[in-house]
Amino acid sequence: MTVRAWRRLTLSGVLLLGLALAQQSSPQSPSVQQPGLVPAEQTSAPAAGQPTADPVMPIESPAPGDSAPADPAPADVPLGADQSATDSPVTDPSGDAQEGANVTLTRKAKDGKERVIRIVRTGLTDDTGIFASCTPQDSDPAGSPTVSVFSETGPGGIQITVDKNLIRAPLALVTQQEGGDGHIEMSAGTARFLDNPPEGKTDRLSRCAVQADPKPAPDTVFVTQGRTSLQGQTLVYDESDGVARIGGPITFERAPAPGKSEADRLTGNSERIEVDVDKETTTLAGKVVLKNGARTSTADRVEYDDAANVAVLRGMPGALAQSVNGQEIICAMIIRYNLDLNTVTAVDKISGQFPDGEGGASAAGDAPGAGCSG
Secondary structure, three states: OOHHHHHOOOHHHHHHHHHHHHHHOOOOOOOOOOOOEEOOOOOOOOOOOOOOOOOOOOEEOOOOOOOOOOOOOOOOOEOOOOOOEEEEEEEOOOOOEEEEEEEEEEEEOOOOOEEEEEEEEOOOOOOOEEEEEEOOOOOOOOOOOEEEEEEEOOOOOEEEEEOOEEEEEOEEEEEEOOOOOOEEEEEOEEEEEOOOOOOOOOOHHHHOOEEEEEOOOOOOEEEEEOOEEEEEOEEEEEOOOOEEEEEEEEEEEEOOOOOOOHHHOEEEEEEEEEEEOOOOEEEEEEEEEEEEOOEEEEEEEEEEEOOOOEEEEEOEOOEOEEEEEOOEEEEEOEEEEEOOOOEEEEOOOOEEEEEOOOOOEEEEEOOOOOOOOO
């Protein structure tokens, strides 16, 4: 029986088929399954004592009669300690509750606290994507990782929650060894189940009859933080440093606060985004530009917090952070930017020029002038 046919059996069909095989087979004829593959639609683990060719990841279902939680987000289920996954209601952009495969990775931060990264496939059918978890086989070395594939071309995509950010893209590949929070790669692309494992290929996904085709492209990885929406083309997270790096070019905008006009919309761009899970910070990095009305601010790095309405611009020797608003020019190593008020404050010694009370310009600071050379 092919993997595709096997994975589409209903739960009742699986149970009936297992019973029939048990009655027809001798004790010396064990059951056979595709090694290492956990299909997205599997809803129960093998019965106690039933032999399996390789370790599998059970997918739990809510108990009958359980009431839905007030929060529509799926429940956190650690992946690693017990190698488990679950099907729980999620919310797609249309607002309709769905059940999609989801797992969580738990990281032990340097401060001793736990940080959770949640990964959700919002779709339900093979028409728009798949979820598969390929566990180590008996022939693999001890400590070999589990490789999971999340694919979803529907509007909800694959959603990853990292710190304050909800990140969405069509494809995510997760590699995790037991006890770790793993390695994540996210981009545009698709994945599908194969009828049979390809001959001659020995990589983990091929042996599980799964094919993943990442296709990174600009503006296909979407990041939402409060009123701020950002777009990039790849995400790479690794447990070695706990930083999720979103590759650019990055473009973003922040919607005006309630009651404000469209002229108060903040826009900008950078080369990349760095989300530090341990420090719980989001940083725009590399030639950052922020524009709001007549004000244009630039820096090498910008720590961005939508909820606190603050961006901290950080320059470097030879290239100070800068904010220009008409005749006002502020240069400093650190500039604090109030996103809602569209005002800036230099944290350290400054240079630049500022309008005087009569509308002219007067120099101030230790190095007057319009430049920010450092």
